[in-house]
Structures are given as C-alpha cells and as structure tokens.
Amino acid sequence: MKIDILTLFPSMFDGFLNESIIKRARDKKLVEIQVINFRDFSKLSNHQVDDTPYGGGGGMVLRCEPLVSAIESLRTPQSKVILMCPQGKSFKETHAKTLSLEKHLILVCGHYEGFDERIREFVDEEVSIGDYVLTGGELPAMVVTDAITRLLPGVIKKESWEQESFQENLLDYPTYTKPSDFRGLKVPEVLLSGDHAKIKEWRYQEQVKKTKEKRNDLLK
Ligand code: ADE
Numbered sequence: 001m002k003i004d005i006l007t008l009f010p011s012m013f014d015g016f017l018n019e020s021i022i023k024r025a026r027d028k029k030l031v032e033i034q035v036i037n038f039r040d041f042s043k044l045s046n047h048q049v050d051d052t053p054y055g056g057g058g059g060m061v062l063r064c065e066p067l068v069s070a071i072e073s074l075r076t077p078q079s080k081v082i083l084m085c086p087q088g089k090s091f092k093e094t095h096a097k098t099l100s101l102e103k104h105l106i107l108v109c110g111h112y113e114g115f116d117e118r119i120r121e122f123v124d125e126e127v128s129i130g131d132y133v134l135t136g137g138e139l140p141a142m143v144v145t146d147a148i149t150r151l152l153p154g155v156i157k158k159e160s161w162e163q164e165s166f167q168e169n170l171l172d173y174p175t176y177t178k179p180s181d182f183r184g185l186k187v188p189e190v191l192l193s194g195d196h197a198k199i200k201e202w203r204y205q206e207q208v209k210k211t212k213e214k215r216n217d218l219l220k
Pocket of ligand 1: 084134
C-alpha cells in the first residue's frame with residue numbers, strides 16, 4: 001500500500017511518521033508513505049498557492065492549479081484520491097477497512113479558509129473525521145493514515161484488531177494486567193480462573209453491556 005499526502009505543511013507529519021507502529025510499518029516496507037508539498041507545483045513565480053475569492057469576501061482560497069498538478073503527477077489508474085474536508089463522508093472503521101484494500105491513496109489536505117470548488121472535480125471521495133472544523137486537513141490525513149495502516153497485513157497482530165472496538169459493531173471488552181488487586185480494585189475472578197470458554201463468554205457479555213451503556217446507537 002502506498003499513501004501520498006499532499007499538504008502545505010509537510011513537517012507536521014514528522015512525529016507521526018517517525019514514531020511507534022507507523023514507523024515500524026514503514027521500516028518493514030508494509031506501507032510506503034510520502035508527504036508532498038503541493039506548493040512545489042505552483043507555476044507562479046513566488047510559488048503562491050492561494051488567492052482572493054471571486055465575488056469578494058474575506059480570506060484566501062486555495063487555487064486549483066498547484067493541487068490539481070500535484071494530483072495528476074501522482075495519479076495512476078489504481079489510485080484513489082481523497083479530499084479531507086468537514087463536508088465529506090464521516091470516517092468509520094468500516095471505511096478504514098475498505099480503504100486498506102486499495103493499492104494507492106492520495107490524501108489531499110486543504111488549508112486556509114477554503115479551496116476552489118472546482119478541486120472537487122479531481123478527487124474520488126471526500127472524507128471528514130468528525131463534525132467540527134479544524135485548521136486544515138493534516139490531522140485528518142494522519143487519522144485516516146493511522147487507521148488504515150494498522151489494518152495492513154503484518155502491521156499489528158490480526159487477533160488484536162479482530163477483537164477490538166467496532167468489530168461486529170461492538171466496543172472492546174475490558175482488559176486488566178498485574179497486580180490482581182490495585183488499591184482494592186480487583187480483577188474480575190473469571191479472568192483468573194483459567195477457564196477459556198468462560199472467559200470468552202464473559203468478554204462477549206461485557207462487550208454487549210459496554211456498547212449498550214456507552215454507544216447504544218451501534219446496536220441499532
Ligand atoms: N478539514 C478541516 N476540518 C476537517 C474535518 N473535520 N475532517 C476532515 N478534514 C477537515
């Protein structure tokens with residue numbers, strides 16, 4: 001899987017790409033992530049990427065040309081181009097799974113007050129990570145990249161994500177580690193019993209209970 005991220009702020013991705021599971025996945029060549037500054041694609045002498053809006057109004061608007069040139073330089077018939085924006089489809093675990101099967105993703109990070117509406121004609125889908133407005137698409141691009149990368153074969157153990165939240169529309173069951181008694185807070189007896197069938201059933205019941213309590217909407 002290859003992920004190209006188009007942004008005006010490449011250094012925002014330094015920590016994200018060079019720590020923990022994402023770094024390991026890149027080192028093991030399970031994913032190739034490239035961060036590209038689309039300012040380099042501006043044909044204007046000062047590499048300007050934005051301009052004032054037609055019809056007036058405040059703020060600056062991202063111009064089509066640098067972004068579209070960048071997309072066109074990267075795109076192949078196997079690419080899926082995704083624009084990060086608050087008006088997009090709400091990002092869910094099921095969507096992460098579908099996208100994890102793609103060969104090549106191009107994630108486009110908008111910035112400033114907005115972008116020229118015609119940019120929409122050059123992307124395959126639009127994704128939002130929630131109903132709030134961020135200063136740019138960089139954090140959303142990291143969220144989407146992270147959620148997808150951890151699902152790629154070999155990145156984390158399949159058993160880890162098979163049992164966790166949002167699989168089968170259930171939240172994760174509670175987990176505990178040593179000590180068995182922390183300040184009087186005891187680990188449920190069943191987990192110390194060694195009875196694997198009983199533990200499995202208990203975990204499932206806890207998932208249902210937790211989901212009903214916290215996210216009843218998932219059960220509908
Ligand atoms: N850009 C700004 N806010 C965003 C959001 N909530 N999701 C995706 N991209 C965004």
